[in-house]
Amino acid sequence: MERADLTLWLQERTALSILDDEVIDAIAPQLQPQAQAADSVLGQPDSPPPGLYILESGQIEPVTPGPRAVSLLPGSTLYLEDLLLEQSIQQPWKCLSDCQLWFLPRDAFRELLQQYPNLIRSFSQELVQTVRQLSSRLDFEQVRQEVLRPYLVTKARRGIIGRSRYGTRLRNQVRDAFEQYQSVMIFGEPGLEKDNLAALMHYGSDLRREPMIKIDCARIQESGAELFGRSGGKPGLIEALGNGTLVFNNVQELPDSLYPALGQLLEHHTYRPVGQADDAQPLTSPARLVLITEQPLPQLDDRVDSRIRVPPLRVRKADMGDMVKYFATLTCRARGIPRPSLTPEALRKLQAYDFPNNVRELESLVSRAISQMPPGADAITEEIIWPSQSKKKQFRFNLLNAYPQFRHFLRSPWWPDRINYGFTLAVFAGVVAILWLGPQDRQHNFALNFFWAWWWPLILLTFPFVGRLWCAVCPFMIYGEVTQKLSLWLVPRQLKGWPRQAADRWGGWFLFGLFALILLWEELWDLQDTAYLSACLLLLITAGAMIFSAIFERRFWCRYLCPIGGMNGLFAKLSMTELRAQQGTCSAECTTYQ
Numbered sequence: 181m182e183r184a185d186l187t188l189w190l191q192e193r194t195a196l197s198i199l200d201d202e203v204i205d206a207i208a209p210q211l212q213p214q215a216q217a218a219d220s221v222l223g224q225p226d227s228p229p230p231g232l233y234i235l236e237s238g239q240i241e242p243v244t245p246g247p248r249a250v251s252l253l254p255g256s257t258l259y260l261e262d263l264l265l266e267q268s269i270q271q272p273w274k275c276l277s278d279c280q281l282w283f284l285p286r287d288a289f290r291e292l293l294q295q296y297p298n299l300i301r302s303f304s305q306e307l308v309q310t311v312r313q314l315s316s317r318l319d320f321e322q323v324r325q326e327v328l329r330p331y332l333v334t335k336a337r338r339g340i341i342g343r344s345r346y347g348t349r350l351r352n353q354v355r356d357a358f359e360q361y362q363s364v365m366i367f368g369e370p371g372l373e374k375d376n377l378a379a380l381m382h383y384g385s386d387l388r389r390e391p392m393i394k395i396d397c398a399r400i401q402e403s404g405a406e407l408f409g410r411s412g413g414k415p416g417l418i419e420a421l422g423n424g425t426l427v428f429n430n431v432q433e434l435p436d437s438l439y440p441a442l443g444q445l446l447e448h449h450t451y452r453p454v455g456q457a458d459d460a461q462p463l464t465s466p467a468r469l470v471l472i473t474e475q476p477l478p479q480l481d482d483r484v485d486s487r488i489r490v491p492p493l494r495v496r497k498a499d500m501g502d503m504v505k506y507f508a509t510l511t512c513r514a515r516g517i518p519r520p521s522l523t524p525e526a527l528r529k530l531q532a533y534d535f536p537n538n539v540r541e542l543e544s545l546v547s548r549a550i551s552q553m554p555p556g557a558d559a560i561t562e563e564i565i566w567p568s569q570s571k572k573k574q575f576r577f578n579l580l581n582a583y584p585q586f587r588h589f590l591r592s593p594w595w596p597d598r599i600n601y602g603f604t605l606a607v608f609a610g611v612v613a614i615l616w617l618g619p620q621d622r623q624h625n626f627a628l629n630f631f632w633a634w635w636w637p638l639i640l641l642t643f644p645f646v647g648r649l650w651c652a653v654c655p656f657m658i659y660g661e662v663t664q665k666l667s668l669w670l671v672p673r674q675l676k677g678w679p680r681q682a683a684d685r686w687g688g689w690f691l692f693g694l695f696a697l698i699l700l701w702e703e704l705w706d707l708q709d710t711a712y713l714s715a716c717l718l719l720l721i722t723a724g725a726m727i728f729s730a731i732f733e734r735r736f737w738c739r740y741l742c743p744i745g746g747m748n749g750l751f752a753k754l755s756m757t758e759l760r761a762q763q764g765t766c767s768a769e770c771t772t773y774q
Contacts, residue, residue, distance in 0.1 A: 183208055186282075193255035194234055203296050210292075211282040221274045222258060229259035229269050231285040238279025243272045263289055327420040331393035333427070336379035341506050342499025346491045350377075353488045358385035363446050363469040365481070368490030370474055371538035375429055377490065378470040382425040387468060390424035393417060398433040403454050404441060411455040418451055418465045427470045432477060439479055445469065446483040493538040497531040503539070504530070507546040508560070520553060525562040525581050579757075600658045608655035608718075615715035628711045640751070647755030648748035657738050660725035667730045675733040678740075687740035694743045 187208045190196050196204060211234070216222065221243060223229055240252045252258075258273055263286065293299055340351045357364050358381040366374045375394060382392040395417065400407055409416025418426065428434070434442065445451050446469060450462040471477075471484060481487070493500070504522050512519040535541050549565040562581075580587040589595055614627040622629045639650055651657065668675070698707075698717065707713050721744065728737040738745045 186211065189255075190234075195255075195257045195260065196234075198302050199299060200302075203292070203299055203302075206292060206296065207284065210288050211284055214281045214283040216275045216279045216281060218275055218277050218279075221272055223269045223272045225270070225272050226268050229262045229286060231283055232260060232263060232289050233258035233273075234282040234284075236280040236282060238281075239276040240273050240279060241276055243274050323415065324420040324422075327415060327417060328391055328393055331395055331417065333375075333379050333382075333392045333394050336383050337373070337376050338506070339380065340377075341503050342496060343502065344496055344498040346496045347499050350488070350490065354380050355384070357381045357486060357488065360486070361385075361468060362485035363471070363483075365471040365473065365477070365484040365487045366490060367473045367476060367487070369492045369538055371535075371540035372490045372492065373539055374472045374490055375427065377488070378425070378427045378472065381470065382468075387423070387425055391421060392425040392427065393421055394427040394429050396429050396433075397431050400434065400438065402435045402437055404435075404438050405454045407438075408441065408451050409453040411453040411457075411460075413453075413455075416453065418445075418467060419453075419463065421465075421467050423466045425468045425470060427472060429472045430474070431471045431480070432473045432475050443480060443483050446480065493535045493542060500530055500542070501527055503542060504546055504560075507543045508550060511547050511550050515550075517550075518558075520550065520557065521559045522565075523559050523561050526560050526565045528578075528581065529562050529566065596652045600653055604653050604655050605658050605662070608658075612715050612718055615711040615718070618711060620711045622709055625711045628709075628714055631714055632708045639748075643748075643751040644754050644756060646757055647752035648745075651738065651745055651748055654738070654744070656722050656725040656742065656744070657735060659722050660729035660735065660737060663726040664729040676731055678732060678734075678736055683736075683740040688746075690741055691743055691746035694741075695747070698743060 187204055190204050190208060191201070196207065199207075214233075216238075222233055222240075225243075235252055235254050235256045235258070237254055240256070240258070252273075259269065261267075262269055340347055340354065354377055364378075364381065366377055368374055378394070379392065382388065395407070405416065407417050409419050428442070431442075441451060444462075445465065449465050451465060452460075452462050456462075469484075471480065501522065504527070505519075508519050508522070530542075530545075545565065546560075549560050552564055553560065580590070611627045611631070614625065615631070618627065619625040620628075622632070642649070664675070701707050701713075701717070705713060707717065721742065724741060725737045728741065729735070
């Protein structure tokens, strides 16, 4: 750069522009061009500055950047204040890229100070102006901290616990929300820690160094002065917050008069302080807005960028074990005791409870259970963690909890596959053969006698106790499944889906007609006293199961057309025993109804 160009550049682009032309003309010839490689450091901390640096091109930042540190622009001066005040370097600078600088040695700078006294006066005025600006900024920062302090949220209490599909989806929604700088509405039932989700969004985003405040909408003044501030008066929370996150908790309790102002803030990021003239320019807020509510808000739904519905705990029963372990760890760590385990019976008891207050209630329940554990106990049992029961569930008796061996049997390969394919399949074939080939009267054919005198009355008598348990080991169904598997093996194809509408409309009439025909057959041809006719009845029902199993997927015959199954389904409503899924567990873990 030529000397004239350098002088012009110093006058227009640097902090030396406040000096007289005579001084700049004296400084320009003494500046030395200097190239610095990336990652090189200019000066050492606690040592005198080597001289004055002026950045011509490149990027420079402090060696230890603070939360608001920025890179310097071309024309910036380095160590000017340190040279004027004859101090050691407090904050050295390093080059982020290859840089071109102009360098004035320390001795040459001192000679210029002695030669041009006006130089000190000019820089002193600049320093005074800078101090005033810093003082004004400090005063505003003190006022700002005073305004924000009662509302600050310093951290998120915990992450999202659980591995169910509901927990995974919620975790993904929160991650997407903090990756996108958008307004969010979080809604769900009480006790779901929705404010903690807002903290996760803030402290997982690029705004983590900015403040986050949470205000209770039920306590906001009708005028909104606390939120929007007053024109010419004390700044409101929005102005004091700046580029942070503002959480409106329980926004459904916001005064009705403030909904239009909140809608304008959501849609346009502008607001008006209380008392501002209507023709005045509204103020702009760069803050991210998060709305927390326990009910949908139609007047605001269209003005937020995204919505997150937090699922209640009763549909996240698969996550309850992980939550109990987490809360137990927190409680035991605070008390300095080892964490107890949770028995399977206690977990199932918790999963059978609906938890109207959701996560908050579960945390209190775990803390209370640990407090009530007897000395030396190492497990939380069902008796310790027993939650309150509704009247509907108060008189229920869980056989699976009372008899663990029974539970083990029902979950073993024996029930029902080994019983069906290892016993029922062969026994049914033997019974039909004896009915067809053996004696034809009940006095001499034990299979016919067993069928009408024992099996049929036994099914009717067991309905109040075990319901339609027979359908689990029904031979008609077993032969239908065998036919289905063999037909798919011989002719690979896609089985047809259920014609549900037609079956719902005509299936009941089909069952009625088929059962009426069986009754007529029984009365007109002495069915119960003729062995081969009884065998024909069993074979006809089996044939129906086999034919429809070869056409439709799963057990279409059993669901809609089987006369024995239809009767079982009707009378099973009288049963005192039920097989019921734990509410929420299946919906949290399974993806289909079946």
